[in-house]
Amino acid sequence: MTHSTKRACDACHRRKVRCNSSHPCANCSQAGLLCTYDAIPQKKGPKGSRAKVISELRETQKQSELAHMTRNRIHGVGSPPMSPTFYRTPGLLTLEMIDGCTEFFFAQLFPTMPILQDEQLRQWIADMNCSGEAYCLLASLSSFVLIQPGIEIKIGEGADGPAGPSNNTALGMSLLDEALRVRKAHDYIENPTITTIMTSFFLFACYFGLNKHNTAWSHLREATASAQILGMQEESYYLEGYVKHTSRKRRLFWLLFITERAYALQKHRPLTLHATIELPKIEDDPTISVAGFIYLVQLYHPFDDTFIGLWNKSRSDCSTIWLARLQQQLTQALPVYLDVAESQAADLRTSQQWLRTMVWQLSIANGYLSSNSSDSSMTFGYPIEIAKDLVTVVGKFSKHSMEVHGIGLIEKVFDIACTLIDVMSCVPIESRQFEPGPRDYLNQLIALISTLRGGESRYLPLLKAKIEDTLPTAISSVKHSPTLNELSGKMDGVKLETYSNSSNSSPYSTPPYTQFYPLA
Numbered sequence: 140m141t142h143s144t145k146r147a148c149d150a151c152h153r154r155k156v157r158c159n160s161s162h163p164c165a166n167c168s169q170a171g172l173l174c175t176y177d178a179i180p181q182k183k184g185p186k187g188s189r190a191k192v193i194s195e196l197r198e199t200q201k202q203s204e205l206a207h208m209t210r211n212r213i214h215g216v217g218s219p220p221m222s223p224t225f226y227r228t229p230g231l232l233t234l235e236m237i238d239g240c241t242e243f244f245f246a247q248l249f250p251t252m253p254i255l256q257d258e259q260l261r262q263w264i265a266d267m268n269c270s271g272e273a274y275c276l277l278a279s280l281s282s283f284v285l286i287q288p289g290i291e292i293k294i295g296e297g298a299d300g301p302a303g304p305s306n307n308t309a310l311g312m313s314l315l316d317e318a319l320r321v322r323k324a325h326d327y328i329e330n331p332t333i334t335t336i337m338t339s340f341f342l343f344a345c346y347f348g349l350n351k352h353n354t355a356w357s358h359l360r361e362a363t364a365s366a367q368i369l370g371m372q373e374e375s376y377y378l379e380g381y382v383k384h385t386s387r388k389r390r391l392f393w394l395l396f397i398t399e400r401a402y403a404l405q406k407h408r409p410l411t412l413h414a415t416i417e418l419p420k421i422e423d424d425p426t427i428s429v430a431g432f433i434y435l436v437q438l439y440h441p442f443d444d445t446f447i448g449l450w451n452k453s454r455s456d457c458s459t460i461w462l463a464r465l466q467q468q469l470t471q472a473l474p475v476y477l478d479v480a481e482s483q484a485a486d487l488r489t490s491q492q493w494l495r496t497m498v499w500q501l502s503i504a505n506g507y508l509s510s511n512s513s514d515s516s517m518t519f520g521y522p523i524e525i526a527k528d529l530v531t532v533v534g535k536f537s538k539h540s541m542e543v544h545g546i547g548l549i550e551k552v553f554d555i556a557c558t559l560i561d562v563m564s565c566v567p568i569e570s571r572q573f574e575p576g577p578r579d580y581l582n583q584l585i586a587l588i589s590t591l592r593g594g595e596s597r598y599l600p601l602l603k604a605k606i607e608d609t610l611p612t613a614i615s616s617v618k619h620s621p622t623l624n625e626l627s628g629k630m631d632g633v634k635l636e637t638y639s640n641s642s643n644s645s646p647y648s649t650p651p652y653t654q655f656y657p658l659a
């Protein structure tokens with residue numbers, strides 16, 4: 140009987156390490172090398188530096204791949220799928236790009252998503268050439284930042300021209316594809332980690348920004364399910380380890396908690412996470428400010444299975460008292476003065492008004508509103524009050540502080556505007572001279588959506604259709620409203636001058652880290 144002799148792959152043979160002769164083998168999978176068996180066996184020689192050898196192998200494979208891609212471009216041939224799937228595309232995720240994207244994330248998005256630490260980030264960067272988890276996390280994070288509408292991040296000169304919004308978006312989508320392809324080589328479903336959960340979250344955020352909501356939802360569920368597999372819903376999970384590290388994990392759980400509820404309200408999805416652990420504590424990590432993040436958790440905390448069940452029409456056991464109490468809780472959820480970053484204050488104030496609108500919509504859907512109610516939150520005209528509060532607070536923020544939140548914030552403003560339009564169509568409006576009214580609030584909301592990047596192209600046409608369908612006489616009757624008159628014309632090239640909230644009129648040249656933002 141003959142027995143097949145196991146043979147080491149080319150890379151393992153070159154590195155002088157034991158090979159399990161799989162295809163790809165375990166060593167190549169771990170090191171991110173292309174696993175081949177093409178070399179002709181040679182006689183054994185003296186051992187060299189394994190670290191030096193693996194560096195030489197990576198460089199050789201990178202040069203070979205670049206040459207292959209160049210030949211394909213010259214001959215007009217598309218690059219075939221990489222094999223094996225875990226092999227990184229040379230030159231795609233550069234240190235310069237990571238630096239630019241992470242700098243933007245920490246400066247603008249970290250207060251709302253405080254799940255990264257500088258120390259851990261440096262470790263991921265150091266490990267990205269030998270760790271698929273680290274590589275996918277950095278690729279998905281960079282993709283998320285680059286896909287944000289209109290965001291300009293200086294990442295240096297690329298092969299196809301200078302960095303810019305359009306190039307950044309295309310590059311972000313390439314990184315998204317890269318992260319999805321590379322992570323296929325890792326069993327992150329059966330063996331999830333904090334890193335793979337964050338990767339799933341950033342993939343969700345990417346697809347949300349691309350308006351691919353089915354795919355976005357699948358990645359969000361992937362993240363929440365992995366969190367439950369790890370036991371992050373149990374307080375005992377956070378008892379071991381350094382407080383600084385466990386605090387970051389706790390913030391990740393609550394970020395998933397918030398995101399799942401916001402998405403459940405937007406897309407009528409069910410919940411999987413519940414408020415089963417303690418909130419983050421400010422003293423757990425003195426190096427960062429989490430006060431604003433805790434406020435955000437408290438805003439979404441009341442939206443439990445009961446509310447979402449009512450929202451998704453799987454139950455009907457609510458009452459006027461319960462809904463009025465929820466409205467009062469939301470109104471009082473934030474202090475008059477917010478001692479947080481400007482961008483975070485913009486997100487908090489907008490989210491607060493949006494959640495008040497969602498509760499009102501549930502109230503009217505279940506027949507609990509009345510024209511004679513002593514509680515204004517249980518009347519048909521309450522969205523007018525909400526719109527007034529929103530236009531009052533957003534006038535205090537710079538345009539940039541709102542744009543950094545991307546499509547998510549614009550969609551909330553859009554929901555509030557649509558609800559206001561519905562109310563204006565059926566509720567008698569008292570006209571008071573020298574005082575702003577619903578038409579003025581609508582005018583300002585339209586202008587706000589128009590001026591925010593991504594708003595004019597996606598949501599302004601929808602608002603136009605909503606107004607024409609619900610308020611057919613509004614555009615022709617409001618002669619003094621430039622915004623509504625513009626809206627009745629062509630959508631391309633609309634210039635709205637009635638809304639003063641812009642980067643030029645803002646008192647902030649750059650968003651300060653700490654500032655007071657009053658409610659009124």
